[in-house]
Amino acid sequence: MNAPNIESVTPQSDGDVVSWLTHETRDQRFIDNIFAELCLRLQGAGIPIKRATMNLLIQHPQWLGARIIWSDGKREAEITRVDYEVQSRSEYIGSPVYEIHQGAAEVRERLERPGRIHALYDDMRAQGLTDYVAWPLLHTLGKRHVVTFATDRAGGFDDAHIASLKQVLPVLALVSEIRMKNRLARTLLETYVGTHAGEMILAGATRRGSGTTVRAAIMICDLRDFTRISDSWPRDDVIDLLNDYFDAMSEPIARHGGEILKFIGDGLLAIFPLSEPKACANLLHAVSEARQAMAALSEKNSVMGRAPMNYGIGVHVGDVMYGNIGSRTRLDFTVIGPAVNMASRLEALTKQLGKTVLLSRAFADLVEHDFALEHVGEHAVRGFSEPIELFAYQG
Numbered sequence: 423m424n425a426p427n428i429e430s431v432t433p434q435s436d437g438d439v440v441s442w443l444t445h446e447t448r449d450q451r452f453i454d455n456i457f458a459e460l461c462l463r464l465q466g467a468g469i470p471i472k473r474a475t476m477n478l479l480i481q482h483p484q485w486l487g488a489r490i491i492w493s494d495g496k497r498e499a500e501i502t503r504v505d506y507e508v509q510s511r512s513e514y515i516g517s518p519v520y521e522i523h524q525g526a527a528e529v530r531e532r533l534e535r536p537g538r539i540h541a542l543y544d545d546m547r548a549q550g551l552t553d554y555v556a557w558p559l560l561h562t563l564g565k566r567h568v569v570t571f572a573t574d575r576a577g578g579f580d581d582a583h584i585a586s587l588k589q590v591l592p593v594l595a596l597v598s599e600i601r602m603k604n605r606l607a608r609t610l611l612e613t614y615v616g617t618h619a620g621e622m623i624l625a626g627a628t629r630r631g632s633g634t635t636v637r638a639a640i641m642i643c644d645l646r647d648f649t650r651i652s653d654s655w656p657r658d659d660v661i662d663l664l665n666d667y668f669d670a671m672s673e674p675i676a677r678h679g680g681e682i683l684k685f686i687g688d689g690l691l692a693i694f695p696l697s698e699p700k701a702c703a704n705l706l707h708a709v710s711e712a713r714q715a716m717a718a719l720s721e722k723n724s725v726m727g728r729a730p731m732n733y734g735i736g737v738h739v740g741d742v743m744y745g746n747i748g749s750r751t752r753l754d755f756t757v758i759g760p761a762v763n764m765a766s767r768l769e770a771l772t773k774q775l776g777k778t779v780l781l782s783r784a785f786a787d788l789v790e791h792d793f794a795l796e797h798v799g800e801h802a803v804r805g806f807s808e809p810i811e812l813f814a815y816q817g
Contacts, residue, residue, distance in 0.1 A: 439463045439586075443593045453478075453601040454490045458499040460594070461492045469583050470575040472551060476559065477504075477519050477568040478602060516540050518556040522568045529556040532578055546572055553578025557591055561599040569594065616681045619755040630753055633745015638693040639705045639737065639785060640757070640765040641680070643671055643712075645688035646732035646773065663723075664688060667731060670715035677711070678704040683756050689769075693742070693757060702739065702788040709735060709779055710817035736768030737815075738782040767803045768812070775801070775812075783811035 442463060447456050453476070461474050476490040487504040508514045517540055518529035531537050531554045533547050546554055551572045559567040571587055573579055579587075615623065627633070645667060652660050671690060672682055679701070680694045694701040720730040740761025746753045768780040775798060786795055793815065800809035 435467050439467050440589055440593055443590065443597060447597055451601065451604070453598050454499040454501050456597060456601070457490050458492050458497065460590070461499075462497075464587070464590070465494075467586065469586055470573045470579075471571045472574045473546070473549075473570075473572040475568075475570045476598065477570070478598070479565065479567060480602070480605075513541065517542055518554070518570065519568045522556055522558050523566060527558065530554070533572075534576075534578065550574050552576065555579065555584065555587070557588070559591065559595050559598060561595060561602070565599075567598070615755045616683055618681050619683065623755060627746065627755075628753070630746050630748065630750065633743055633747075635741050636693070636744040636757070637696045637739075637741050638744075638757070638761075639696065639702050639739045639788075640742065640762055641675070641692045641694070641705055641709070641735060641737050642762075642765045642769045643690050643692075643733060643735045644769050646734065648688040663731075666719050667716070667733075670719050671712045674708040674711035674715065678708040680705060680708055684754070691757070691762070693744075696739070702785060703792055705737065706789060706793055706815060706817070709737075709815065713778070713817045733778065734769045734772030735779045736765045736770070736772065737779065737785050738765040738768060739785040739788065740764070763805060764803065764810070767805060768810075771801060771803070771812070775814075777814040779815040779817065781813045781815055783813070786813040 439460070443456075443460060450456050457474070457476055461471060464471055472494040474492045477487060478490070479487045484505070485503045486506045486508060489502045489504055490499045491502070492499040514520050518531070521529050531543055532552070533543060533554055534552045537543065543554070551574050553575070554570065554572040556568055556570040559569045561567060569591065571579075573583075645664075651663065655663070667688070668685060668690065675682055675692050678694075679698055680692045682690055682692045684691050694705045696702075698704065716731060716733065723729075723731065738761050740759070742757040742759040742761050744757045746755055747758060748754045764782060768782060772778060772780050777796075777798065780798070781795065789795075790813075796814040796816065798812045798814050800811050803810045
């Protein structure tokens, strides 16, 4: 991100600021940079702001929101992420952001005199700030975000300052919504199809049948006895178990450069493209870490009187078709091909052979000098005419 050029933002009038925000920010991708430059331009227009924030609610699986904070003398704004648990903490409850989320049209606090009690106001008084105002930043479909400004001017903001700040709000709402929707599209694609597939879709790979051939190591994992568990456990416990299981498997895969393409009930499909020279070794490192995480999860479950979690992993390597497959109106960005089918069949054989991880000879040939593998012989694989030489990996 490029910091705003302070020299280019002074002097200004409030009309200049609105015109700049309306017409000259279209090429700036990041709302934090726009917000930092906005604050500098507002200062150049004679509005004595010393601190400003944007509090944005974001649709993300891990984070409730993001807070953008700018303070006097800074060329860049600071971004912090806000977790979902903040809603039950005192830093949020009773705060001006809370009041705006509850429907307030404005929160104004004259900090030079005693007023509402909240740690935020105490902190701002300690910083020498004299006045604070918060307004909703209204996006479409009723989405309410929050923007705030504070000053250290004796007597606080005057009426002209407040009027100038209010003049900026509608344009700031439009500009911020565009950037948030762009980020939201990327976040949703990363969440539901993976980072690489998301980038390809955003780049235009949306036509049915479009795709490419990729040589990759393929990993398919499946949880054992899930039907019994889902029939006998409470619903919320089943969901928690699945989430814990997918965390244990997914985090090592992502950490070692793999990409999870889909969750299929209690299973997952991941690939490690061989464009990365150490892809196969990375896959086995991910498997080792996942097994450790699963062992820890089973130990935690045993304390609660639950049976250990069993699973199987099948691994193969080969060419796969990577792209859009589906109906005219509903597509899936995934991989298909005989190599994927082989990995799936090997995962199914893990239960029959009593092995947690089974590798094909084709995959083993790429890693056997670096990892201790157990040869388990040749076995018939459903859908393939010739027996396949298999190896087990203990991790």
